[in-house]
Amino acid sequence: MGSPTTDSGVPLERDAGSVSPPTCARRIGDQLRPAILSVLVLTLLTGCVFPLLLFAIARPLFPRQADGSLLRSRGTVIGSELIGQEFTTPRYFESRPSAAGSGYDATASGGTNLGPNNPKLTNGSADFAGIRQLAEAYRNHNGLAPGDAVPIDAVTRSGSGLDPDITPANAALQAARVARARGLSEESVLRLVADHTKGRQLGFLGERRVSVLELNLALDQLQGQQPPRTSP
Amino acid sequence: MFMRWLEYAIFLGIVLGLAHPVGLYLGRVCQGQPTFLDPLMGPVESALYRILGVRPKQEMSAGVYATCFLLFGLGCAIVLFLVLIFERLLPGGPANASLTTPMTTDLAVNTAVSFTTTTTWQAYAGENTLRYLAQVAGIAAQCFLASAAGLAVGFAFIRGVAREQCATVGNFWVDLVRSLLWVLIPLTLIGSLVLIWQGVPMNMAPYTPAHTLEGGIQTIAQGPVAALEFIKNLGTNGGGFFNANGAHPYANPTPFTNFLGMLAIAVLPASLMITFGHLARKPRAGWTLLIVMVALFVLGLAISDWAEAKPPTQLAGLHIVGPNMEGKEVRFGIGDSVLTAMVTSNGSTGSYNSMYDSFQPLGVLGPLVFMLLGEVVFGGLGAGVYSIVMAALVGVFLGGLMVGRTPEYLGKQLRSAEMRWIALYALMTPMVVLVLTSVAVATQAGQAGLVTNSGPRGFTEILFAYASSMANNGQTMAGLAVNNVFYNLTTVIAMLIGRYGLAALALALAGSFAAQRRVLTTAGTLPGDTPAFGALVFGTILLGGSLCFFAAVGLGPVVEFLRH
Secondary structure: OOOOOOOOOOEOHHHHOOOOOOOEEOOHHHHHHHHHHHHHHHHHHHHHHHHHHHHHHHHHHOHHHHOOOEEEEOOEEEEEOOOOOOOOOOOOOOOOOOOOOOOOOOOOOOOOOOOOOOHHHHHOEOOEOOHHHHHHHHHHHOOOOOOOOEEHHHOOOOOOOOOOEEOHHHHHHHHHHHHHHHOOOHHHHHHHHHHOEEOOEOOOEOOOEEEHHHHHHHHHHHOOOOOOOOOO | OHHHHHHHHHHHHHHHHHHHHHHHHHHHHHHOOOOOOHHHHHHHHHHHHHHHOOOOOOEEOHHHHHHHHHHHHHHHHHHHHHHHHOHHHOOOOOOHHHOOOOOOHHHHHHHHHHHHOOOOOOOOOHHHOOOHHHHHHHHHHHHHHHHHHHHHHHHHHHHHHHOOOEOOOEOHHHHHHHHHHHHHHHHHHHHHHHHHHHOOOOOOOOOEEEEOOOOOEEEEOOOOOHHHHOHHHHOOOOOOOOOOHHHOOOOOOOHHHHHHHHHHHHHHHHHHHHHHHHHOOOHHHHHHHHHHHHHHHHHHHHHHHHHHHOOOHHHOOOOEEOOOOOOOOOOOHHHHHHHHHHHHHHOOOOOOOOOHHHOOHHHHHHHHHHHHOOOOOOOOOOHHHHHHHHHHHHHHHHHHHHHOOOOEEOOEEOOHHHHHHHHHHHHHHHHHHHHHHHHHHHOHHHHOOEOOOOHHHHHHHHHHHHHHHHOOOOOOOOOEOOOOHHHHHHHHHHHHHHHHHHHHHHHHHHHHHHHOOOOOOOOOOOOOOOHHHHHHHHHHHHHHHHHHHHHHHHHHHHHHHHHO
């Protein structure tokens, strides 16, 4: 049955008789063995064999990525180039606000889930800084006047709470403050920001962005500093 | 604006460009014809049939086929349930201290049903609930198996329309094995490697403590993330390794991985429409339905894009510039977030990369409505093809009423027996979603879930949860607290009916179509492959959807939009 070009099942006429044709499954009981075995065998195939195969191919090809794109300094892991970190001191560019745990907790990803019309999101509450408070703090931190425009990524929390990036506009507004804190010229900091601005992937995918951790590491390197060691 | 629409256009261009070749390939897989993968997969296939005791030449009636589908789903759910219940005994991965969410029985039941129905609704956060081995051997394995079973049902449905005077619709075990070996496993292997190249981790390391630049400690969750992150999209499952799902930089590190994931969701279901037209010997009928899908998709995309890209009116006067970035990632911005919202909500895939709960009311309208319409645009792998054909058949029936003759589609007549399956199918989603939503809204247990938002947004969260479960989608407005007995069990009802109830009705219809002789086309026939027919289907979907859901949607996003 079934020539290469046409699809054919069991014709109706054939099972009009009392004897069911051998090509047609009739009894449900016959299907129990395939049902039980397929669950077990195919679970092993897709849940054990497949990931081991993937593991075996990926480890030698992409060892750095497979390990989580970890960044090391003098043998110590200082973060991952993909995972955002919290920065509070003036000498570092600040990441976006974060709703992951108490902020950039990489074991508790997530956003605020507050609706745009929820007053808590805009105005905050006793233990939660709203967009209004975050904008005020951002202006104070960066020496901006009360009416100055603030890029929205600087005052909103990302979906993951681990967003490694900020917009180039956000980085540009922070450059003067970072330059002051480090005794650098604003131009040299802005140049570093430009060097670390990633364009759209393939020219049309996603948004232009600056990785905060990479930029801050570059700042430290520019001034010949190793990141501070902490006792393990 | 230009760059966003350029990306949307390129996306749709690639989906439509791949639909024809991929659709023909899927047709060969469905019919057991030779393909270039045969030398590699042929021996594995024969070996599997021997081990499983499958007689590949043996065909099944629609009833036996549906029973096998159900038995397989039941077996998978039991296995996953056991893996979840005992997962804390598995070695490796996160320390016990990191696993803060207890694996209760109701959570295990919910998750087992959720992943074996391709819903992949997640009432838990991956990084503080599951060990690595449970993520791989439990969660990722079921993403493969449930989606292969779904594709099998799609094949059977297509055969039902394509065949004439036939008692059978195929062999479930053959379709299952061929879907895995010829489609899902090879594509996932390649796709997962691309993800790892772009930065998705694939390790068994414990959570890594990092000494941050400012001298703090940041513990970074790790794991075999890549083993799940591609199949979750390709199989239209969507359950992520981490809580933030596609927003997490380890799960979706670059705009390119996001774009690839969206293609993985949309290409196979779109191509299946070409398979459908090809096997039914009416290629243009497949294209007509695919173009209806794209038209609906663009409509939703335009509304969501507009709502999210304009500066939030709620922040007027605060001198804040930019689009609605709350709950969105900088690397994705508005374009990738909205595209992903539309693709995942249409593709029956819960792999969101931005938080819907922080979308504007009209931004969340699109994802909600597309789930309520029953995932007719692209849809779940396999399920998409019968979702849109069922919607088209309602249109055919209405068209038939207008001209006053027995309606027919592609030579198959819609008599009262067929109409019974179609009407039941069309009523199933409103019945289940609206009843469960009412129960949740009316009870203390249901209202207790509203811990983040309230009012119309809270109502939308609840409606969204059941729409998502019924559509086997799995995406969530995560402000709703759902890891409790009430939501864990009520969403299970919707997931089971959305999977097995709808598939059984589709298979029943396929069985009676297969038995029919194809009627001759006459001057009075409504042809299924013209622009006029496409317009009829488009109108039927929107009209039928508004009749069923206008009140419910009105109480949620529409009221919230009008009030502010």
